[in-house]
Amino acid sequence: MTENHKSWLGMALIGFVLAIAPIVVGASLGNAWVRVLDFAALYIMLALGLNIVVGFAGLLDLGYIAFYAVGAYLYALLSSPHFGIHWPFWAVLPLGAMVAGMFGVLLGAPTLRLRGDYLAIVTLGFGEIIRIFLNNLNSPINITNGPKGIARIDPITLFGHPLSKSIDFAGITFTGVMLNYYLFVVLALGIVFVGIRLQDSRIGRAWVAIREDEVAAKACGINTRNIKLLAFAMGATFGGVSGGLFASFQEFVSPESFGLLESIMVLCMVVLGGMGHIPGVILGGLLLTILPEAFRQGAGPIQQAMFGEVLLDPEALRMLLFGMALIAVMLYRPAGLWPESRHRREMAK
């Protein structure tokens, strides 16, 4: 068997696993866990977007969730009874991606001259500003409906069938969550493909060059300003798409979903998995969506069994472990769980 055949076989295998995963999980663990898979796909998209900014270009962005929020709110405004506008998703999603990309440039243009840690703080501030505005833009004109959020958002409709309704096919009932899963996975695969192609492109190499040494990159004739802006815009675009999907899936958005903690969570996925390494980031996204969920369901009962009562709030415990994991990974495996070989060398020195 040639090398080419092998890789085709591998891809077919991955495709098969991805295709039957929701059916198997739904049958064995219930629909709630299929939902977790949906979120895993969403978070992987987000993490891949942030990976462009943090992993490839080395710009620490702590307000990344703002772009997710922009995508989600745009979808909510243009596709819900809130304004009585019901645009189809194929119009709203690209628009959301575009607007989020514009926000990326808007944030990037004035701040990219800054050193890394300043950039982190400014992006963090930007994320908070967006959230505060979402929270308060319900008066005097009601745009975002304030803290109450926007409800009854239209689900995505494919081939005349809204993805929130279940469908019977080949003797299996595909619930709405499963249908959404397939859509998310296809889009996530698309983003993975774009990411891989970008990495090997001229632009991708320019990003890595900037990450390694900005001055040297500049000396080699790279227009660092534009290339960094491009990283911001590109990352923001991915965030916008996942935001739109999130809104259609939840059928509800509120400012609460877009706090700083979410930004940090996505950053954790990138850092824990392996900055700049796409398979690593996917692993990080999967781990950090599935483990906390298992933890949330398991921590209460386990404490109950061991001590006879729930001593520690599982939610706080979960975040506590997150924080410790961040510290431990940076101390003992600074390049992440599954690092890119080049990056590993760089962090090890």
Add this chain to the structure above:
Amino acid sequence: MDIFLQQLINGLTLGSIYALVALGYTMVYGILGLINFAHGEVVMIGALSSLTIIRPLADSGLPGPVVVLIGLFFAVLVCMALGFTVERVAYRPLRNAPRLAPLITAIGVSIVLQQLAMLIWGRSYHSVPALLPSGTHEVLGATFTEVQVIIVVVAAVTMMGLVLLVNRTRLGRAMRATAENPAIAGLMGVDANRIISLTFVIGSALAALAGVLVSANYGIAHYNMGFILGLKAFTAAVLGGIGNLAGAMVGGVLLGVIEALGAGYIGDLTGGVLGSHYQDVFAFFVLIGVLIFRPSGLMGEKVSERA
């Protein structure tokens, strides 16, 4: 006019607290070039741990200010130990690592401290017993409380003490030398590790004081109070010129005043479109504005762009 004066007084109070916290950021940044993200959480721990002591003593018959002093003493001890530990565990091993690494551990420390506080003190808002003199006075149509006066005076005295420490003592000289060039300072017999530890300890003590003052000002404390406060104090440090002690104080007071005046006038200025709930936004706009137009801050020297 009375709104102006009133907001000026409120801003000054808030600003002196920002200044205290900003000093912690600026000292650490001056020496290590590191943004200690977790500093805001140290303020929170200070506020809550002082409360643990103050609560049971509040009805003991001891005079109020004495109880607060005991609480403050305890909080300072706790925070000093905390600052020391955090530096040892999360920052020291990464001193020569790529710059992203300590920033990420700092975020991790921040999360850990916040969740620990939640486990220890719970999710609820704790009311702070009013033990400091709380009489109000009126000047030119604006009112101020005695608590506010105490906050401003205590902050001012502490900051003067710090300036003396840094500029006049042996320890201060060692700190300045380490900030200038750790290697050369080492050659002159300065133990850089000890100085860095001490810097964290002093900064944390100031944070504890700020925590006690801010909870006395608002009469409330909870596990989530540190983050935004820390962010604003960092803004203040950047506004004044990070790494510069006087800058942190000026920046803190200025930011407090900007925020208070902004919140007081934004309704009128925008014809009621935006209200005072946008108060938190000002700090961020100030931060972004400063970084774009004057990245070295008001009083900072020009810093060359280090990669």
